[in-house]
Amino acid sequence: MTDTAPSAAGPLCARLAGELRDLRTRTGLSMVALAERTAYSKSSWERYLNGRQLAPRQAVEALCTVAREPSGRLVALWELADLEWSGRANTTAPPMARAAATPSPDDRPGDHGTSTGHTAPGRGHIRSIRRHQGVLVATCAVGLTAAIAVTALLHTATENPTKTASSARPAPGCHAQTCTGHKPTAKGCAMPRQEEILREQKLSTGTPLEVVYSKQCRAAWALVGTAQVGDVLSVSTPGGASEHVKVTDKYDAESPLVTPMIDGSGLTGLRACFTPADGHKQCFQT
Incomplete structure (x- = not known):
């Protein structure tokens, strides 16, 4: 490779x-x-x-x-x-296409006793036509299989939502205090219809910041849409745990910045702070 x-x-x-x-x-x-x-x-x-x-x-x-x-x-x-x-995938189709273009002995009118091109085709000729149709279908399939397969993969949720939901979305793996320090996706807490946005705020850089609460996990976290190397995001409650995350390299900067979770049993005074690498700390309270 x-x-x-x-x-x-x-x-x-x-x-x-x-x-x-x-x-x-x-x-x-x-x-x-x-x-x-x-x-x-x-x-x-x-x-x-x-x-x-x-x-x-x-x-x-x-x-x-x-x-x-x-x-x-x-x-x-x-x-x-x-x-x-x-x-x-690119070397399979040409030989099949050549096979489809090569006449079969069954295609020759004289081999079936037909005197003109207007007579009804014999059984051998029909078999030949069907065989060639199959080859052509297979040839087209070489080019279409990938697209069809990917489409099927990407639309599994639409075709079978119950099965997909149960397999692709693991049940939450923590609750309240036991979620502290874990990523929301790793524990299955970041799930649609189970999240509540406690606060949405635009930073001075124009980047949106959100404080999110999971009803099912009873945990909270903060996230920002984009960040730069050296930026730090934290979330905390008075007297409780404080969790933070830092952009350490360019690959981290390509993705949303998400803090580990904190216990969401008591949300009073919950605060999220964003400290850009080249700016001043900005804090927001829910």
Whole structure:
């Protein structure tokens, strides 16, 4: 496997890299922390997430494990990306197309005793037509399989919402005090319809800051949409735990900045503070 993407690499490889980046963001882990939790180095993950190298299947599965994400969907996408990366998807179609264009002995009118082109085709000719139709369908399938498969993968939630919801969204893994210090995505607390925005504020940089409360986990955290290397975000309650997160590298800066959770049993006086690397600390109370 090469470090530089081959010319055959295309939308499927890019899609896989994007999905892996999104999954890494959900874990809340820096590149260094991700390397520590898997068998792959920081530099390897950089190549995988930037699409410069196709991630091994085992790396995809390892990231799914860290993120507590069922691996089936991404492994299926990886298999398609692997075909695209290796070029195997591009070398299958031409021979089949040539086979479809080559006349079969059954196509020759004289072989079936037909005297003109206006007579009804014989059984052999019909079989030939059907065979050629099958070849043409298979040839088209080579080019369409990837698109169809990806579409099916991405729309699983629409086709089977009950199954997807139960497999893709793990049950919350903590409650109140036991959530302290954990990332909301890692414990399944960042779930639609279970979150309440306690405060939404625009920072002086124009970046939105939110303080979020999970009803199901009874925990709270803060997040900002974009941040720069060196920026720090914290969340705390009077007399309670204080949690903070810092942008340590350019890869962290590509994703929303999310603090670990704090106990949300008592929300009175909950405060979020953002300290930019090159500015003044800004704090907001709910």
